[in-house]
Amino acid sequence: MAGDIGALERNETWIVEQLLAGKRPFGCKWVYKIKRHAYGSVERYKVRLVAKGFTQIEGHDFHETFAPVAKLVTVRCLLTIALSRGWALHQLDVNNTFLHGDLDEEVSM
Secondary structure, rough: OOHHHHHHHHOOOOOOOOOOOOOOOOOOOEEEEEOOOOOOOEEEEEEEEEEEEHOEEEEEOOOOOOOOOHHHHHHHHHHHHHHHHHOOOEEEEEEEOOOOOOOOOOOOO
16 A cells, blocks of 8 residues: 555645635545455455545536546457457556546545
């Protein structure tokens, strides 16, 4: 977990400030997961910090939502194309991945 906190600080993921009057902070929690090898032994421990977005109120805390995810049918199509063209496929697991986007509002957590 110390490595993950260090990565968040190095990437300047947040700024510590005083909470503005009238603002309500979102809660957060650490989510832990154990990645295992196919035969059951522990490969590594994973942890991530998540905001408790379910406490938000539409129109007050947020106005729209967007989650860029790939649909399973899209993944299957790409795999089919790769197979038909004889392309090599590789899996990649990226450590400390950050999505960068512009926020038009302040988020307090």
